[in-house]
Amino acid sequence: MFEEKLDLRLPGPVQVPKEIQRAMLRSFDHPMMDYRNPAFQDVLQETTEKSKTIFQTENLVIPLTSSGASALETAIINTVGPNDTIILCVVGYFGEYLQGITDHIGCKTVRVDAEWGKIVDPEDVRKALKENPEARAVFATHCETSTSAINNIKEIAAVVKETDAIFLVDAVSSIVGTPLYMDEWGIDIVATGGQKALMLPPGLALITLSEKAWNTVNDHQCPSFYFDLKLYKKGLESGTGTPYTPNISLVCGLLEACNMIERNGGIEAEYKRHAALRDMTRAGVRALGLELLVDDSAASPTLTAVKLNNADEFRKMMREDFHIALGGGLGKVKNQILRLGHMGYTDAADMLKMFAAMELALLKTGYEVELGAGVSAAQRHWLENPYC
């Protein structure tokens, strides 16, 4: 009956808040569409200015009309050429994207790997930098969306900062939900997308660069016209805007997302809210007797991976019987894990609903579960930490 009803408890794309839907809709038949005029340029200026807070930076934030994956590529092709070396920190499926990008360029890559579900040891990065002193850049995923593990970006940044290399971070599924202090930690490039904890529908990517990174970019011939960051910097700083037609409605949506975050107490409140969502989720999962893929010390505030045999059959039941979509395993953990998304437009009651439905679906698929166990553990956590 309810074909179009579905709770998106996914690791993105996420549900789009009504506020953002209205902000986007407003742009469709509006003077902003004449985008070289102040009606839009003022909005663009305000949006890029307010976006700085979500990166905890004073650097220029550049919106790209494209998906998050393109921001990773943009970070690399503006700084690393075919004859250069780059160190990649890979801890899962999306870390492999970085290898996909460098394979296309044909540059030399040095990998610092960790098992799926684990994170990179910053000392391994130090070793790789020592063994490859010519390395121009180190790239690490912040939240590895395929495993829900959070790399220790602060410590890796401290290691890279001691060298001439620049430090690039994929913050696609971490931004807003996970503490990330670009300037304080000394990250050189942060690349992200809008369709995760920023609560936008897909189609907008963001990238921001430190002065050290801009020095590299300015000395580097970017092979792409569309993703040449020098052209974006020139346009945004001179007030003429992006070099190519921007996704006007998503920029309007981003401004509303920034305003929503501001109204709710700012970015630190978002970190606290997502941490509370993570912790109540982990309490519920444990109470159901299920195993978490990632240790507490590296657990993402935006999604939680849970080991489960025949996970896809379970997901199918959750979807068909209860209209709740859960993420599944990618690549080598396909059908072996659930990924429970709790980023963006999600509150405590959404998670309680999910646990109540999961208890029924577990029972129906043959697990021994005490009804109410997951829900009440999550409830108890919320009573102590009512931040979400």
Add this chain to the structure above:
Amino acid sequence: MFEEKLDLRLPGPVQVPKEIQRAMLRSFDHPMMDYRNPAFQDVLQETTEKSKTIFQTENLVIPLTSSGASALETAIINTVGPNDTIILCVVGYFGEYLQGITDHIGCKTVRVDAEWGKIVDPEDVRKALKENPEARAVFATHCETSTSAINNIKEIAAVVKETDAIFLVDAVSSIVGTPLYMDEWGIDIVATGGQKALMLPPGLALITLSEKAWNTVNDHQCPSFYFDLKLYKKGLESGTGTPYTPNISLVCGLLEACNMIERNGGIEAEYKRHAALRDMTRAGVRALGLELLVDDSAASPTLTAVKLNNADEFRKMMREDFHIALGGGLGKVKNQILRLGHMGYTDAADMLKMFAAMELALLKTGYEVELGAGVSAAQRHWLENPYC
């Protein structure tokens, strides 16, 4: 009082029909957001299938989450490398984009230029191909948006077809509004964007390739991960979709645009409708005593450039007094021309309103104009050709 009121008589972005607004809005809180599932994959399949009609092709149509400019780059970087030669047909500001792309790659370019407002002589292309037999590709703009001139794509295609080179066409502002028969004419790659006569807000590009083009693509190492067409082909043909998160709402909008065109009698009816809009516009402009930039034989059905001194002051009055936005001159014709957009969501009455307001604005800026002259010429044209 009406700060948000503005008729967009621009060469794009255009007004978004209510039907498309609703189709996009529907996607925001919908199972389609879980885009690897059939709820979206079926829509994607239907959309790419229906999009074939707007290119008049049987080839696979690939949606890119990016602006139109990126589709031009995608066409080139998937077929031409740093050691290759490409022939560029440049007749205005957007033709120079092609040079911008090849400058980034560093390949050898041979230019076939025409004066702004004029078009390329196909015999000059033949000569360039003879003098540069190693040329891998010829790239021509179909509608040069900065001048409103339409290159003779059919004849250029016939010339290129006699060689091993492939023929690439920028159809960003021509698609849907201007006859373009990809398969019949033998074009190898057509690249376009959604924010012109396709009536979408910006953020989606489309590209389609002939078998001859795919043979080149398959033998070529694409330097970009995000724009590697081989990955898109593999994903779309296997039913897993685009390799990266697509702009789901714009794909839904594109499907509705295709359905609107279909309901109105198909793509040929759109050609006829746009030709009628062009011809009534040209009749009105002439009756106002203004000079058209482009000869009838090369005039675009999607926009019309008109010579006018101090055009930007005139545009300001149109915008402030009558809430009508007209396009202005780009690059070397800045402030010297108007560009009147009549693509997509535009009907005859919209053009009559524009002419009525233009008559007043011309009078107020010191021109001698007989009130009603432009309007009645356009009306008379419509009485004979009521196709818009």
